[in-house]
Amino acid sequence: MNLSPHFTLQELTDSPSAAKAGIDNTPGPDALANLQRLCQLLESVRSLVGAPLIISSGYRCPALNQLIGGVESSAHVRGLAADFSVPGLSPRQVVQLIVDSDLVFDQVILEFDRWVHLAISDQRPRRQVLTLRKGTGYMAGVV
């Protein structure tokens, strides 16, 4: 099932951890609708960076989120966030491109310089930019 032209439900729900633990990571109707909206933003990011996005984590059902000890969890649990990387660009470059664009998002986080966390909201989007590092935790901006 396609959520948008370039993103499938499979890649937004695939989880080796869930499969290993026998957890069914299928979203309900609300999370599915959120994922479809999230994928509209991911399509825009794909156009912005001019390359495919490699999704490492999208939807996480509550059991999966608990299993992996997800902290920045609520957005993933509701289908409002995805973690991804882009071949040929560093996560830092990708975050900077998103910040410099006029894309509407709720939160973008450069996580451990290894991937990008991008979230939408059903509230007024905050356009919040954070960097997460071991030791320091969350810091404002791209640092």
Ligand SMILES: [Zn+2]
């Ligand atoms: Zn995330």
